[in-house]
Amino acid sequence: MPPVVLTFSPAAEHVRTARLVVVAVARRAGVGEARLEDVRLAVGEICARAVSRCASSTQATSPVAVVPVTTALGVAGSAMSPAGSSGPLAPPETVAAAHGSTPWRIRVEIQDAGPLVRVMVTDPAGAVELPDDPVTMAVAEALADTLSITRAQSDGCETVELGWQLA
């Protein structure tokens, strides 16, 4: 299955949309019904975290452009990766694009990578300390089969990757 990419402006009302899209893709990829609620909750936690990080960031403007699109909500399918390939985890070129004061975007990519369905949530908020972060991460970690975090890099982007085994 080609990866699916969703980007949205860091607004709380879009988190539900992100949950719905990711669950739909995960279901199509073969994640069992019993695990889909775990996917829904974990992805909701991480996307809400990304929104909160953007809201709490002290950076006045986005350090990087994250897929500038004209609509408030963009959903794009991509056929760039052949089915079954396990692509690199680094944020794709669309995240670390042009510098400037473009609006912030949160990027969610769902990959069907062999035995795992992987969900990567990237935000450009830089180094942010959220008081509730330990709870959020603990919940996500308990629900996902794998979780890894790439802390804010020089480009300001932080990525949380969640994975679920395909039955």
Added chain:
Amino acid sequence: MDLSVTSREEGGRSIVSVVGEIDVYTAPALRERINDLVAAGHYRLVVDLSKVDFMDSTGLGVLVGGLNRVRTQDGSLHLVCTQEKILKVFRITGLTKVFPIHATVDEALAAPDSPTAADR
């Protein structure tokens, strides 16, 4: 509508009925309702989550905040929930030990204010 929050008085308690999804976007509406009830002197709350389809840690934060508020007034906050997907987030965070959780509103109304070991 993503979330509906209504409240009524019954059996000396305020029953807050929540329908829909409690997340980072909708949780403020629940927080506001609980805060309004406490501000109006209602310190014995039952939050009915039976018709909640989704709840994240933002929702947990609102409930914990409500519990702290009523406790300062010697009040109580009981929950009604039987759905496994909602209970799971309470279990993961250890909050099943903090909130008395009941299967029905009637059961919550019959429970004492302070949870005993039997309620946990």
